Amino acid sequence: MKRIYLDHAATTAVDREVVQTMMPYFTETYGNASSLHSFGRDARNALHSSRQTVADALGAHANEIIFTSGGTESDNLALKGVGKGHIITSSIEHPAILSTCKYLEDHGCGVTYVPVDSDGMVDPGDVESAITDDTTLISVMHANNEIGTIQPIGKIDSIAKDHGILFHTDAVQSFGKTEIDVQKMNIDLLSISSHKIYGPKGVGALYIRKGVKIEPLIHGGGHEMGMRASTENIPGIIGFAKAASLAVERFEQDTRHLTGLRDMLIAGVMDSIDDVILNGHLTERLPNNANLRFAFVEGESLLMHLDMKGIAVSTGSACSSASLDPSHVLLALGLAPEDIHGSIRFTLGRENTESEIKYVLEVLPEIVGKLRAISPLAGG
């Protein structure tokens, strides 16, 4: 059976070019970047050039990039690194932010979670009115992982700057898919991850604007300018940098390709299936995200049927998660629980093709029809 991967917000395949670039760093250039000898120098050079590449992709300086183990660590470092006073964030952040905020609340910080509208958009006015004398940090994600809504961070960062408050954004989903320039955007801290952009897992970065002082999480040998001890994961970092440079190189091509497939998928589903609604913002949306809700059916059943046809998607349905809690993002949009249960996320990737989307559009109406036929909600 052919398999079609439409879950790129979860993770991506590593680009073959990236793998090839990484290979020599396992067996040939394997030195410790802290060593003084030639092996160390080679690793150090690789580390420096990778740092420059990732910095270039963000419009940053190389010494503003701290390599981490991934997006979650970057978010933890940003939030716990500031770690005092009052933090403002949104109600639809990734658990890497929300759980860290809960931890900080347990350790004496105040946190305000600003709501979103029915499209998943934060109102910058809400952020501004949440500011108190104690506010140290505003953290609002750039693009949401479930519904793909792109936040107006260009307004929120200005508010932060005007009040002399640090601004962090979790750009794990948007990096490589939207233009990011940390200088133009007044961003102080920004989290990115490698495995969402066709790089290897286990590596990410935190951009820390020059002059911004935060506390490290991991103490040890003074790596990463004292901000993140531990011998650098050189093969991972090399792969991440290669993936980042490919993302920059292919940006326009990728955006055109993904937007085309996404719109074909959304229009095709709407044409062939009744009672379907698009979750999230119509235009301020990642080019690869289509989050659709199908009335009268339950998301995990849809996911399992699609899986049986070789199609991999994701759902905000409670029933697909170990916790049985429905998606906090879809709840924050004000959706009724039964609508959340019927929501499916398709996230497209560079390698997806029109014929794959056609196949999805071929099988999906039948699956939805089958589930609606046995649903007591579908009115016979």
Added chain:
Amino acid sequence: MDYSEKVLDHFANPRNIGEISDADGVGTVGNPTCGDMTTVYIRVKDGRITDIKFKTFGCAAAIATASMTTELALGKTLDEALAIGRNDVADALDGLPPVKMHCSNLAADALHAAIEACMAK
């Protein structure tokens, strides 16, 4: 959290789907807010379930357990069918992921509600 082959089979090819228009007993358990809702219809002759149908809104486990419950109940006396419990359904499906055990409750409860509705007539 992987499903057994039997769960997947009953999910992909559910048995006894539908409604019985003049059923002797109908039981509905769950609600769409929770993401799980099952209705069971039974026809009873001489104290035995001679026909049974169901409709489910829910996850793969909810659909599979409802399907299996109707198979277990068909042909049984009302007392025998009342004795079908959540573990019987889960066992017949070669087990359910722990987080999905409540689904087997739903199907058995809907069956019991249909039987009680029939007995109350």
